[in-house]
Structure formats: C-alpha cells, structure tokens
Amino acid sequence: xxxxxxxxxxxxxxxxxxxxxxxxxxxxxxxxxxxxxxxxxxxxxxxxxxxxxxxxxxxxxxxxxxxxxxxxxxxxxxxxxxxxxxxxxxxxxxxxxxxxxxxxxxxxxxxxxxxxxxxxxxxxxxxxxxxxxxxxxxxxxxxxxxxxxxxxxxxxxxxxxxxxxxxxxxxxxxxxxxxxxxxxxxxxxxxxxxxxxxxxxxxxxxxxxxxxxxxxxxxxxxxxxxxxxxxxxxxxxxxxxxxxxxxxxxxxxxxxxxxxxxxxxxxxxxxxxxxxxxxxxxxxxxxxxxxxxxxxxxxxxxxxxxxxxxxxxxxxxxxxxxxxxxx
Amino acid sequence: xxxxxxxxxxxxxxxxxxxxxxxxxxxxxxxxxxxxxxxxxxxxxxxxxxxxxxxxxxxxxxxxxxxxxxxxxxxxxxxxxxxxxxxxxxxxxxxxxxxxxxxxxxxxxxxxxxxxxxxxxxxxxxxxxxxxxxxxxxxxxxxxxxxxxxxxxxxxxxxxxxxxxxxxxxxxxxxxxxxxxxxxxxxxxxxxxxxxxxxxxxxxxxxxxxxxxxxxxxxxxxxxxxxxxxxxxxxxxxxxxxxxxxxxxxxxxxxxxxxxxxxxxxxxxxxxxxxxxxxxxxxxxxxxxxxxxxxxxxxxxxxxxxxxxxxxxxxxxxxxxxxxxxxxxxx
Numbered sequence: 334x335x336x337x338x339x340x341x342x343x344x345x346x347x348x349x350x351x352x353x354x355x356x357x358x359x360x361x362x363x364x365x366x367x368x369x370x371x372x373x374x375x376x377x378x379x380x381x382x383x384x385x386x387x388x389x390x391x392x393x394x395x396x397x398x399x400x401x402x403x404x405x406x407x408x409x410x411x412x413x414x415x416x417x418x419x420x421x422x423x424x425x426x427x428x429x430x431x432x433x434x435x436x437x438x439x440x441x442x443x444x445x446x447x448x449x450x451x452x453x454x455x456x457x458x459x460x461x462x463x464x465x466x467x468x469x470x471x472x473x474x475x476x477x478x479x480x481x482x483x484x485x486x487x488x489x490x491x492x493x494x495x496x497x498x499x500x501x502x503x504x505x506x507x508x509x510x511x512x513x514x515x516x517x518x519x520x521x522x523x524x525x526x527x528x529x530x531x532x533x534x535x536x537x538x539x540x541x542x543x544x545x546x547x548x549x550x551x552x553x554x555x556x557x558x559x560x561x562x563x564x565x566x567x568x569x570x571x572x573x574x575x576x577x578x579x580x581x582x583x584x585x586x587x588x589x590x591x592x593x594x595x596x597x598x599x600x601x602x603x604x605x606x607x608x609x610x611x612x613x614x615x616x617x618x619x620x621x622x623x624x625x626x627x628x629x630x631x632x633x634x635x636x637x638x639x640x641x642x643x644x645x646x647x648x649x650x651x652x653x654x655x656x657x658x659x660x
Numbered sequence: 661x662x663x664x665x666x667x668x669x670x671x672x673x674x675x676x677x678x679x680x681x682x683x684x685x686x687x688x689x690x691x692x693x694x695x696x697x698x699x700x701x702x703x704x705x706x707x708x709x710x711x712x713x714x715x716x717x718x719x720x721x722x723x724x725x726x727x728x729x730x731x732x733x734x735x736x737x738x739x740x741x742x743x744x745x746x747x748x749x750x751x752x753x754x755x756x757x758x759x760x761x762x763x764x765x766x767x768x769x770x771x772x773x774x775x776x777x778x779x780x781x782x783x784x785x786x787x788x789x790x791x792x793x794x795x796x797x798x799x800x801x802x803x804x805x806x807x808x809x810x811x812x813x814x815x816x817x818x819x820x821x822x823x824x825x826x827x828x829x830x831x832x833x834x835x836x837x838x839x840x841x842x843x844x845x846x847x848x849x850x851x852x853x854x855x856x857x858x859x860x861x862x863x864x865x866x867x868x869x870x871x872x873x874x875x876x877x878x879x880x881x882x883x884x885x886x887x888x889x890x891x892x893x894x895x896x897x898x899x900x901x902x903x904x905x906x907x908x909x910x911x912x913x914x915x916x917x918x919x920x921x922x923x924x925x926x927x928x929x930x931x932x933x934x935x936x937x938x939x940x941x942x943x944x945x946x947x948x949x950x951x952x953x954x955x956x957x958x959x960x961x962x963x964x965x966x967x968x969x970x971x972x973x974x975x976x977x978x979x980x981x982x983x984x985x986x987x988x989x990x991x
Contacts, residue, residue, distance in 0.1 A: 596663075597663050597664060598661070598663055599663045612832060612833075613832055614828055614829070614832045616831075616832075617827070617828045617831045617832065636828060638821065638825075639821050639822070639824040639825035639828055640825040640829060641661075642661075642817070642821045642822045642864075642865065643822040643823075643824070643825025643826045643828075643829065643865055644825070644865065645661055645662050645663055645865055646662040646863035646864065646866065647865050647866060647899075648899040648902060648903060649662075649663070649668065649672070649862075649863040649866065649906075650902045650906075651672040651673055651674050651675075651861060651862065652674050653669075653670065653671075653672055653673050653674060653678070654673070654674060654678055655673065655678040655679070655681045655685075655751075
C-alpha cells in the first residue's frame with residue numbers, strides 16, 4: 334500500500350489500490366491513468382519539473398522512493414558503458430579506484446552535482462577504453478544466453494513433471510467412476526442379491542489395488558530440450574559439465590615454508606617438557622585423573638604453563654608514556 | 661603470553677606520574693566539555709583529580725566485595741580482570757562522566773564473559789541489589805562502550821598463575837621448608853595490590869614475585885638467595901636491578917595505601933550526583949528523552965507499516981520499548 338498519492342489526480346490512489354505508479358528519468362512518479370492522459374500525443378513534460386519526456390521512458394515503479402528509481406536508471410545507463418571486470422585491471426588497487434569512480438559518477442548524476450564535468454569524464458572513459466568495453470559487451474551477452482538456456486531446461490523439466498502427475502490423477506478418477514457405474518448397473522439389471530454383488534465388487538477393487546501397487550506404470554520420460562544435433566554434436570553455448578576445464582593459471586605466490594615459532598620472553602627460560610618430569614617439577618602438580626588424560630590433558634601441560642607464566646616478563650621494564658589515548 | 665600481549669604494549673605505564681597525567685587529563689576534558697553547560701551550583705560541585713581518586717578507591721572496594729559475594733563462586737582471575745578493566749576505564753574517562761556504580765557491574769559482566777566463567781545476564785543481576793531490570797539495562801547498554809574505551813584489548817594476564825609457577829619452582833629448586841605456608845600472605849598481598857595502581861605499572865609475574873617475597877618476609881625467612889642465584893642466575897645484573905626496582909615499587913605502593921573514612925566518601929558521592937553528566941544518567945530526564953527519540957526515529961524509518969510489521973512479528977523490539985510504541989501507534 335502506498336502512502337503517496339499520484340501527484341496529479343490524488344484521489345485515484347486511495348480508491349483503486351491496484352493502480353500502479355510509473356516513474357520516469359527525472360524521478361517523478363505518475364499513476365498509469367495520468368500517464369495515459371498526459372502522453373496521448375506521445376511526448377509531453379513532467380508536471381513537477383517540466384522536463385520534456387517521452388511515454389516510452391516510463392517504467393513501473395518498484396521502490397517507493399522515486400529517488401531510488403532515478404538512481405537505478407542512471408546506474409543501469411552508466412553500467413552499460415562501465416562494464417569492466419576485475420580481470421581487466423593490473424592490481425586490486427586499480428580495480429577499487431575504478432569502482433569508486435563509477436560510484437562517484439552515479440552519485441553526481443543522481444544528485445545533479447557537476448553534471449557537465451561528470452558527462453565529460455564518461456565520454457573520456459568511453460573513448461579511452463572503447464575496445465575493452467566492446468569485448469566485455471560480447472562476453473556478457475554470451476553469459477546471458479547461457480543462463481537463459483539453463484532456465485529453459487529447468488522450466489521444461491518442471492512442466493513435464495506436472496503434466497505427468499495431472500495425467501495420472503485423471504486416470505485414477507476415470508477408473509473410479511467406471512467401477513461405480515458398473516456397480517450400479519449390476520445392481521439394477523442382475524438377478525443376484527444386492528449384498529453378494531457388493532461383495533464381489535469390493536473384492537475386485539482390492540485385487541485391482543494390489544495389482545496396481547505391484548507394477549506401477551513407468552511415467553513417460555520427460556521431454557529433453559533439444560540441445561544437440563542427431564549426430565551428438567552439442568550446440569549450446571555453455572561449457573558442458575564434463576568438458577575441458579580451463580588451464581590453471583600460473584601461480585606466483587611463494588610456497589609455504591615452515592618457520593618455527595620464536596618466543597620473546599623477557600625473563601629466565603622455563604624448563605622444557607622433558608625437564609619438567611626429570612627435575613621433579615611435576616611432583617608438585619596435581620596428578621591428572623583418568624577422565625582428563627583421555628581428553629589429552631597431562632599434568633606437564635599445567636606445570637609448564639604455570640612455570641612459563643611465572644618467568645615470562647620478569648625482566649619487563651615499563652616504558653609506555655601516556656599519550657592521550659582514544660576515548 | 662604476557663610479553664607479546666596488548667597489556668604490555670599499551671597498558672603498562674612507566675610510573676605513577678603517567679597515570680596522574682592521564683587522570684587529570686580526563687578530568688580536565690570533562691570540565692572543558694561540560695562545565696559551560698552546567699549551572700553555577702553544579703559547577704561548584706565539580707570534583708578534582710584527588711577527590712575522584714578517593715571515590716574510585718571506594719568503588720574498587722565495592723568491586724572486590726561484589727566479586728567475593730558472587731553466586732556462583734567466582735574464580736579470582738575473573739575479579740582480577742574486572743579490576744583491570746575498571747582501572748583502565750577511569751584512565752580515559754572522568755568519574756563524573758560515567759558513574760562508577762554502573763561501570764563496576766559492566767566490568768564484572770564483561771570479565772565473566774572474557775574469562776570464560778559463563779553467567780547469564782539473569783543470573784548475574786540476581787547478585788545485584790536493587791532494581792534488577794534497571795541493572796540489566798544499564799549493563800547491556802554500557803557493555804559496548806566499555807569495550808570501545810578499552811580499545812578492544814580484552815585479554816588480561818593476571819598474577820595468579822605466575823604465583824603457582826613460582827611456588828612450584830620454589831618447591832623444586834629452592835631450599836625452603838613447606839612453601840605452602842606462604843599462601844595466606846600471598847593472597848592478602850594480592851588483594852591489597854589490586855586496590856592500588858600496581859597492575860598498571862608492573863608485569864603480572866613481577867607482581868607475583870613481589871607477593872611471594874612479601875609473604876616470605878612476613879614469616880621471617882629469606883629467599884634472596886633463591887631469587888638471585890636460581891631464578892635469575894643466567895641473566896645480567898641490570899635485569900636483576902630492574903626486577904628489584906619493580907618489586908620495591910609495588911611493595912611501597914601497598915604500604916602507602918590509605919582509605920578515606922566513610923563520611924568523606926558519602927559527601928563526595930552526593931557531590932557526584934549533582935555534577936555528573938546527566939546524559940549518561942539512566943535516571944535523568946535527558947537520557948530518557950534521548951531513548952524516546954531514538955525509537956521515534958525507528959518509527960520514521962518504517963513508515964506506516966510499523967504497526968503491521970510489529971504485529972506480524974517481523975520487527976522485534978525490547979519489552980519496555982514495545983509498550984511505549986504500541987500506545988503511540990495504535991488507533
């Protein structure tokens with residue numbers, strides 16, 4: 334429900350909640366009946382800002398805030414030209430600068446700041462990177478087609494499944510109706526007693542059910558979308574699942590080299606693991622219970638930890654001066 | 661490890677004069693920013709650095725008692741951590757800016773979390789006297805502030821494990837008979853040490869050594885041989901000298917510790933009530949108004965859908981807040 338009314342015919346929004354607001358490039362919204370009225374001739378001007386507009390530029394409003402719609406429009410236009418990807422840049426810093434540049438442009442255009450200089454920078458960028466832009470356009474075009482094909486396949490699968498289920502249900506219903514009619518016919522025309530007829534029918538129904546369960550008809554295989562020629566050559570744009578993987582890139586990062594941990598200890602050194610038992614430090618620590626030992630805890634751990642903490646920092650000389658820390 | 665910790669890098673100061681500098685700076689900052697806003701009579705009540713110190717000492721005693729009487733019984737390292745946080749906080753902010761009563765409980769709560777002595781907030785406030793829901797609100801509101809002021813340096817190295825280590829070492833390499841006799845003296849010393857500024861000036865292992873030596877001299881024996889030969893046998897004489905200096909500093913701080921009489925404290929507390937920063941006082945009008953406005957901003961954000969969003973349970977708010985809004989937005 335929109336709390337805003339169409340700026341022209343204000344009453345119509347409350348009366349008809351299904352009325353949609355259409356927004357244009359200047360960011361002002363109009364309900365669709367007002368659009369019809371104003372743009373009968375095909376072109377007119379926005380009632381709020383007087384900017385000349387065309388009817389084709391109206392889009393159904395998705396967001397409540399027309400400012401957001403305007404920004405979305407501008408962004409779409411800008412991104413058609415600024416479509417470089419991360420691989421087109423030498424390092425991360427450049428890519429980030431590029432992204433910030435895009436944001437600055439969109440912001441300027443949306444808030445009507447420095448429109449002239451912003452448009453000039455757009456033109457400059459277009460001229461300098463003409464081929465990169467063209468290449469990326471082709472690439473993204475291809476990707477879109479691949480995605481569409483995937484979606485199509487999924488849709489077909491879902492539909493065929495739905496059809497199969499509906500078909501089965503229909504068959505069941507028909508069968509039930511037929512058996513009912515047969516029962517009624519028998520009751521009307523046969524000479525046996527009513528009870529025995531009902532009995533026979535019941536038995537037959539049970540038999541049929543068991544038969545059904547024993548062999549379920551295999552449902553017809555779902556129709557597969559035509560993705561290959563009869564000779565087996567595939568004609569989709571997508572790289573097949575078990576096709577060739579791209580060649581792994583040259584990795585220039587250095588290999589991991591183990592460097593043992595160096596502890597800076599401002600004090601006398603604590604005994605090692607073996608010394609703790611040899612030199613009988615361990616006698617002064619509580620023995621570990623069976624439960625603790627199962628978890629991997631040994632009394633040497635506690636002993637060593639206490640000793641290390643006792644010796645660590647004994648030679649510390651505090652030198653920090655108060656420098657007015659962050660509040 | 662202490663040597664590589666932030667405690668040593670950022671929170672261990674050269675001597676008391678640095679701490680004094682910090683505290684007077686905090687005091688001056690408060691006076692400069694809030695003095696002009698206060699009335700004449702409020703300005704007369706402003707506390708100076710010494711009075712703040714006395715108040716803080718009193719509240720540290722409260723902190724100690726709070727931790728002692730805590731249910732379930734709290735390990736001493738949690739109390740030690742809380743003390744550290746408390747001292748650090750009031751190096752940066754003035755007592756008049758944030759009331760020590762509130763910061764006290766927040767420090768303990770944060771310490772229980774950091775030290776892995778898990779207590780739910782409900783169980784925690786059961787130990788607090790007075791209005792417990794109010795206490796819960798205060799603690800939860802101040803927790804993030806406390807962490808920010810501490811610059812997120814939350815790991816504290818306490819002297820308790822170094823004590824154990826030293827005792828083990830004395831039993832193994834020293835020549836003393838039954839070092840267990842030292843424990844009561846050590847505990848007593850550490851209790852007093854946490855009430856001074858010692859933890860901000862010396863390393864925890866040095867503090868532990870000071871405690872052991874004090875206890876040793878109390879029972880009339882002498883461990884100097886052990887210290888010089890066995891403990892520091894392999895290191896230089898200046899290391900020994902600096903260690904001796906540190907230990908001496910701590911011991912003298914403990915000896916010169918004095919606490920003010922209750923009457924003085926009561927007067928100071930009254931003055932604090934008058935001159936404190938009302939924006940941070942949960943009982944004041946300004947604070948409540950600010951909270952109210954904060955909720956109203958939320959109202960603007962969601963527009964007229966606010967009531968339906970709440971009804972459908974999509975938007976959840978705290979209990980007290982929910983009641984206020986319901987009465988405001990229901991037809």
